[in-house]
Amino acid sequence: MSRAAERLRLLVSHLDRSPAAIRATSTSAQSLTYSHPQRLRYTFDTDLLTPEQRLSYEENGFILIKNLVSEEDIDRFRKEFERICRQEVTVPGLMVMKDLAIAKSEFVPDESSKKTSRHPMHQDLHYFPFRPADRIVCSWTAMEKITRQNGCLVVLPGTHTGTLQEHDYPEWEGGVNKMYHGVRDYDPQHPRVHLEMEKGDTVFFHPLLIHGSGMNQTQGFRKAISCHYASADCYYIDVRGTTQENIATEVEELALRKYTKGNEITFQDTWAFRGRLVQGERISL
Ligand SMILES: O=C(O)CCC(=O)C(=O)O
Incomplete structure (x- = not known):
């Protein structure tokens, strides 16, 4: 694949990435009241942040x-x-x-x-x-x-x-x-x-x-x-x-x-x- 085509592929894959849907589950550390899958706008679905941390960033x-x-x-x-x-x-x-x-x-x-x-x-x-x-x-x-x-x-x-x-x-x-x-x-x-x-x-x-x-x-x-x-x-x-x-x-x-x-x-x-x-x-x- 040419360099230009590779770049385009990368760009399209980024643009295609829709905000992840996650279901936040209660933990003993923090009890969350969210019971529906949340559409998250500000964070990606990686394992760097816990669901609680992601929801907190989304909100605050x-x-x-x-x-x-x-x-x-x-x-x-x-x-x-x-x-x-x-x-x-x-x-x-x-x-x-x-x-x-x-x-x-x-x-x-x-x-x-x-x-x-x-x-x-x-x-x-x-x-x-x-x-x-x-x-x-x-x-x-x-x-x-x-x-x-x-x-x-x-x-x-x-x-x-x-x-x-x-x-x-x-x-x-x-x-x-x-x-x-x-x-x-x-x-x-x-x-x-x-x-x-x-x-x-x-x-x-x-x-x-x-x-x-x-x-x-x-x-x-x-x-x-x-x-x-x-x-x-x-x-x-x-x-x-x-x-x-x-x-x-x-x-x-x-x-x-x-x-x-x-x-x-x-x-x-x-x-x-x-x-x-x-x-x-x-x-x-
Ligand atoms: O360090 C500070 O006092 C403020 C820094 C700040 O507001 C910023 O980096 O945007």
Whole structure:
């Protein structure tokens, strides 16, 4: 079979995959009330998650897995992170951003600063010129104990079933980090969950889930690693004329100034350049 035909076969097999139907059975750990087979939209039928975990993700748009990343790996990543901060290594395509709250003092949080590293409530899809949203997931791993005091993530369960909202800079005293846009309009009464986590715990969440993080009120750091995974059959979309145009313009201007020395670059290019193949075949992203 030619390479093109093989790709087409792969693509069609992905598109054909209908959401799995599973029957959730009660367990002693958690008693579920679902008695009918559920059409699951957000998860696939693999043996990675239990039926309870899948139903929880379907309903809430996030799932927290305790102790997923080993202490050893976290420490290895921490050392690498510090090497990047000290500019001992350069990683092609990596954008090193200074947090407003610590910009003045490089690696030591600035006690006198009134500024905050908190992240306004947002949907990650705002930053992505690719779809479908249901085939994208964020993984966010705590590199140390993360509490409400040092600025844990806060999520609005169930908001992943909504649509992409308009985002812009919040009007916060002291400012906000570059490109930290927030949802203009969300229901402040919506139930919230504060995700307090231990080192190595990882939360996976849907890119439409409205979430943010609180202010770090301690003198220490609150480090986390996050990355997004997108299915190989995701495809780029043109965001001109949509609510995402503001972030696309901002990203393109920044890339033009900092990285491409005046050569045209599109929002899509910035993602195509940074994306890495994890497994399977790189089809369109
Ligand atoms: O780490 C944080 O403070 C927030 C991260 C976040 O909201 C994100 O990765 O989308």
